[in-house]
């Protein structure tokens with residue numbers, strides 16, 4: 432991804448409110464190899480914004496949040512003209528380059544306030560249900576698999592964490608089952624883990640296929656413009672003017688669903704930490720390679736520790752490894768960084784399956800997600816006519832699916848218990864300024880990394 436500096440004479444970093452004219456200084460442009468995307472058949476050609484157009488609502492960002500807003504707005508206002516714009520292809524941002532866990536619940540550390548967790552879980556469950564239904568109704572071929580998730584522990588930190596996860600699940604009245612070292616070995620074919628905990632209720636997918644499918648099946652009153660980076664957002668009389676390299680869009684109202692690039696639009700600056708994480712995918716394993724993997728049935732393992740590695744075996748027999756978090760305050764992920772980290776992914780694979788020494792990765796990539804301090808959110812009307820939605824680091828995909836749908840409800844004046852729940856989540860708290868933030872994040876990251884050293 433390259434930073435694209437743009438002249439920005441009205442830009443004021445660190446503000447919460449967009450000014451009259453906003454010029455994003457960084458535009459997403461990935462040049463690494465997002466495996467989930469690259470193993471799919473070629474995408475249909477994109478349609479770019481050209482000339483001058485006018486819509487009622489423009490949504491910036493075709494990630495999970497933006498597409499969820501679009502699906503629901505399109506349903507609630509079928510006569511209204513709506514446009515979704517993305518700098519790249521739908522599914523090429525974080526939403527299409529993640530580990531593919533569509534979670535009904537995610538929790539690390541000792542059970543926190545169970546009431547709050549139970550409340551938030553309603554949102555994640557409802558986002559998961561939305562996705563489940565859309566995958567079924569639109570017949571989206573994204574390898575949706577109701578596997579649940581296994582938390583694996585290899586060292587003492589992992590052990591402590593999975594006990595805490597079990598405690599949380601128990602307090603929520605959710606079922607789970609333990610896998611001892613022998614059961615982990617026969618299921619996954621590795622002696623790496625001391626223990627595992629299997630919890631149901633969540634699904635595994637190819638996230639790029641999911642996002643492509645959601646984009647392809649947008650309601651008919653919605654136009655998707657891809658490869659159309661927004662380089663300027665101006666407030667004009669009666670609304671907004673959005674400028675891309677090839678066209679101009681006038682909109683009565685705008686939704687900023689640009690993920691970690693949201694602050695480029697002057698929204699939520701200083702309220703979230705952009706953290707990059709990285710993934711690699713092998714080619715389909717041969718039968719002899721697969722024989723190293725226990726039952727050779729697809730699986731998804733999350734690290735017991737917060738910073739532990741995520742490992743999957745996909746339906747088409749590829750191994751997936753995700754690990755390493757890195758604070759990326761200014762610059763997005765670089766190809767050199769991705770290549771450096773792919774060697775750590777290889778060690779993670781060989782630590783688990785030494786017999787796979789001949790297997791190399793076909794794809795390695797990075798992506799950036801937003802961490803907030805207080806598990807807070809960015810949701811609602813930031814200033815007249817300008818709305819924003821951001822998902823954070825806890826169950827981001829399902830949380831984003833729910834938040835996007837609920838933002839559309841909010842914009843349409845609908846009310847529901849779930850919308851009240853969403854509205855009751857605190858706004859992401861303002862973070863300390865840099866360099867204090869950088870130092871704090873570096874210390875926390877270092878500690879979590881050190882604690883999880885046996886879980887890579």
Ligand SMILES: Cc1cc2nc3c(=O)[nH]c(=O)nc-3n(C[C@H](O)[C@H](O)[C@H](O)COP(=O)(O)OP(=O)(O)OC[C@H]3O[C@@H](n4cnc5c(N)ncnc54)[C@H](O)[C@@H]3O)c2cc1C
Nearest residue numbers: 492494495496518524526529530532661689690798827828
């Ligand atoms: C490697 C990795 C693994 C992860 N694993 C999981 C997981 O297993 N489960 C889970 O729930 N979450 C996971 N996440 C986190 C999750 O993917 C993200 O938090 C989530 O996708 C964010 O969704 P979003 O819609 O807010 O942002 P995005 O998906 O980033 O969408 C924002 C969109 O805005 C567009 N945009 C930005 N600026 C502009 C502009 N100027 N003009 C036009 N368009 C613009 C971008 O191109 C992008 O497509 C993972 C993330 C990574 C990187």
